[in-house]
Amino acid sequence: MRTVEEHRAAVLSLVSALPPVTVPLSESLGRVLAADVVAAVDLPGFENSAMDGYAVRAADVAGAAPGSPVFLDVHGDIRAGDTRPHELRAGAAMRIMTGAPMPAGADAVVPVEDSDGGVQRAALTLAPDVGRHVRRQGEDVRVGDVVLRAGATVTPGRLALVAAANVPDVAVAPRPRVVVFSTGDELVPVGLDLEHGQIVDSNGSMLAALIRAAGADLVGVGHLADDVAAWTTLLERMPGQPDLILTTGGVSMGAYDTVKEVLTETGTVDFVKVAMRPGMPQGAGVVGESRTPIITLPGNPVSSFVSFHVFVLPVLRALAGLDPQVPLVEGVAAQSWSSVAGKVEFARVVSDDAGVRLSGGQGSHMLGALAEATHLAVIGEDTTEIRPGDPVHLLPLVGQD
Amino acid sequence: MRTVEEHRAAVLSLVSALPPVTVPLSESLGRVLAADVVAAVDLPGFENSAMDGYAVRAADVAGAAPGSPVFLDVHGDIRAGDTRPHELRAGAAMRIMTGAPMPAGADAVVPVEDSDGGVQRAALTLAPDVGRHVRRQGEDVRVGDVVLRAGATVTPGRLALVAAANVPDVAVAPRPRVVVFSTGDELVPVGLDLEHGQIVDSNGSMLAALIRAAGADLVGVGHLADDVAAWTTLLERMPGQPDLILTTGGVSMGAYDTVKEVLTETGTVDFVKVAMRPGMPQGAGVVGESRTPIITLPGNPVSSFVSFHVFVLPVLRALAGLDPQVPLVEGVAAQSWSSVAGKVEFARVVSDDAGVRLSGGQGSHMLGALAEATHLAVIGEDTTEIRPGDPVHLLPLVGQD
Structure with missing residues (x-):
């Protein structure tokens, strides 16, 4: 035998x-990556504003506070998706939207909530530190970074990262x-x-x-x-x-x-x-x-x-190119049952916070117990008795989320 | 606000x-039942043999043992799927296959391993108890039994039970x-x-x-x-x-x-x-x-x-007709972090046996931390500091199996 x-x-x-297959990212949900995914762009891809507000030189609004505003001329708007080069003149501000590229020369953003919302000239009531409300290029991910490792399962969050890294296709198992x-x-x-x-x-x-x-x-x-x-x-x-x-x-x-x-x-x-x-x-x-x-x-x-x-x-x-062995997990028996000597027994069990119990009758025609099982308890050939408190090796069942 | x-x-x-929808059982995997499933048949559907062997009257082979066989005439075969009525004559045996219906009059099965495998006449070396190796009609499930409750997710094991209960379609969310x-x-x-x-x-x-x-x-x-x-x-x-x-x-x-x-x-x-x-x-x-x-x-x-x-x-x-609230799970912080006052903070965290940790930078443009998160930690508006050992409420992320 x-x-x-x-x-x-x-x-x-x-x-x-x-061999691995390459699929569009939109079809990769739930699949296992067969190769590392490498970022094709920096994230963020360019220095941009974290708020709707005014791009400024921090030094120009150093004295601003609620009740003692600093007034700056507003030299135009920068909205998200604006691909033109902009430069901020000294002593001026530009209106800027969340995600919009910072103009050259600016080093901070005053949120619109800390202003009078002016379009030609704005009263600013906050003195931001240099870099405040500015997202630096590449501060999350650098082009060429491995953003996901081979072997990872594609979840919605990982899929978002791969998309943002501008990678349209991935190699999967x-x-x-x-x-x-x-x-x-x-x-x-x-x-x-x-x-x-x-x-x-x-x-x-x-x-x-x-x-x-x-x-x-x-x-x-x-x-x-x-x-x-x-x-x-x-x-x-x-x-x-x-x-x-x-x-x-x-x-x-x-x-x-x-x-x-x-x-x-x-x-x-x-x-x-x-x-x-x-x-x-x-x-x-x-x-x-x-x-x-x-x-x-x-x-x-x-x-x-x-x-x-x-x-x-x-x-x-x-x-599929994966490790054949599904890792066993460990449980603790919450009841006693007997097991046959000389054979490995795969008992249908429920394992949860209350411990490991048989999920019902163990006959090989008994489907009721199969339906409620969460794991197979793997009982070695030398073990003939399981007692409450005994450690039990458990094989997770597929399709149990 | x-x-x-x-x-x-x-x-x-x-x-x-x-409204719930009715789908063929083959398309129900992973879906949530919208109604109880009721067995259309008994399981087993008829008294049948659990082994390949010989259907007997236990009394006829009472003295059998290894080395002292009881010899019985073999009056035909019954295979799985045989729909004819059979009756076992007193003092005789019938060859019977696993899953085949027991003949009227028989009350036990002698496995073929405990015989000489005879086709016309068999030497049996085991004296089974009444009922030995016989599966009784309905011992697993009775017709009319609720085999699965509304709200259950259809797993492969549950699908097997519903199929065996002869239910071809199910109502699902x-x-x-x-x-x-x-x-x-x-x-x-x-x-x-x-x-x-x-x-x-x-x-x-x-x-x-x-x-x-x-x-x-x-x-x-x-x-x-x-x-x-x-x-x-x-x-x-x-x-x-x-x-x-x-x-x-x-x-x-x-x-x-x-x-x-x-x-x-x-x-x-x-x-x-x-x-x-x-x-x-x-x-x-x-x-x-x-x-x-x-x-x-x-x-x-x-x-x-x-x-x-x-x-x-x-x-x-x-x-979908389900409880809108996904139940929170409980974790224990393994690091300290600060949280904003006056707002509920949903921190991207990893929760495993090592406890709950931030999964990376928490800026709302930070996708790296999102990719590795397993849960959102729900930090109440009055909490400004999480310390190691603190209990943490966790919202599981969808698509993390």
Whole structure:
């Protein structure tokens, strides 16, 4: 029986990083930068006013105060967006708007609130220090500065910085292309009437959601009956040029495990038992002329969900050029539960300020507990009992914001 | 001068909740449920096997053990998806696959691992308890059970549960439709060469990202020169049938504040000062025949970003039928900083296990600090000094996962 680490290494050996892609900044929200972003301009790009008011030489209004104004002639207006060169004459002021370029010779701004608002001649009642209400060129960012590092996720605030730095496109981690096929004659699409013995194909919907939440592109999703000829044809010519194929079901020890039957014949896919619960029956390899990586997940929805987080998510991250391992976080058990010896157990748990608790029944068909889980608790193969207060390693679930 | 709470109440008074929308389950990921979800089927839907093996009457294999097998005739196979009725004869076994319906009369399953795998006659080496490896109908969920409550966000695990409960469509909070116009003659689209005095229009990109991250739909984004006629025409016939119009810039005390000039004339928009920093100049009201709500944000990117979180986000949430107030979280200051008296200060901070620190320079033109911030620290108007160890109220930023 393989260990979890051995099987994860095996699936990771099937893939290598896809090249980064360049996207317009407007499409970069939520994506991971694949290269540093370097400012194309200074921020601010030029010395400008932080207030609506009057650009002055500080020395010219040195004595101004409320009740004893200094009067200056106003030699024109400078508004934001004014691209003309201006020069402030000694002993004069110019009206200036927030963000407008400072005229040559001026070294401070008197806010309009500290004036009579005069247009031809203004009474100023404040004596600003040199540099007051003036934003210096490059005081926030210098042209050539690295403003964001590779590996950063693009948030609205970061996007604003990149835009202001006049960088219209960014290199980001690619979205791997994934196809998903659920298998099993018992599966029926959601919303139809069920005959006795049939169940809804929830795996397809669930994996589609997990793939999207993990930042990959779902380029095909379907259900395939347990039909050897159909499977064989499909594998020869897989639509959608996927980087990864996922299947669910048909891989355990049963007599009608079509996926296993077909893929065993290709000779390029290994079916193994992994010392974990749930999710013991696993398969991985490559198929077709393109030697596309394939991971075969168990058919139980909970096993499939756990296997996605343990094996598929690292593969998607590796394809995207990211560190395959999602860092574990630490929690503290708030209840006791038992765990099987000899296997790593991935318990569905809720972890919050009240500690770590099982989120419900732990059967591999129990979807109620899956729905409320926030993490998978990773319980080592030598641990058979969790007690309140014990530290617990937690794998965060994708799509939990 | 208005308080933050007064102005928030004023903008919230402009909107009421839009009706929920029904979407296919496949499009529900990340959305907020607007109604409880009720199971349409039992889960499991029928008594079925948890293992590949043999369906038996437990009493028939009572003495079985490794080394002393019980031999039973095998009366056929039941595979997953078999919709025929089956009955197990006394003293016999049926091969059964994981997920397949239990035959009438059987009350336990012997896993194939505890057998010789016989097809006509099987040697069984395990004596299961009644019910062993049998999943009972409805043991996870009963038809009619509420499986998810209104207000829950749809995660991959929840989506799996809803699919399995055979519910193909769900009612979710609507996405408000928003248009954004940045104003100011000094603004240039990202990626073009800048003349002296021009800056990149980062507000448009930033607000587009904030709107998407907040779960709303951006139905129009543009830049408008400081041109009264163009503004007047636009307001009369706003494209995109928005639920909310946002503008940035042109609302402070300057002589060329076109937004303020045009909207003041309509008589339906109030321009006010709010006792906050940054973000003092605010405006809100309705425009056009459709009386579409409009919020005018300051032109400084940081002021605009803060105003979005303080006023626009609550409005978007109210439009979506959600509680307008995003809950504050609590942090502990890890450094000291001063805050202005008489105004609520929204400091850009990083909050993590090391405590709350300013994320950089706090000028309203400082985008570097905005890019790395995780929260806004809400510093009350009576607080002028934050010291290490002080509790700090934090507003989470949207789009930080």
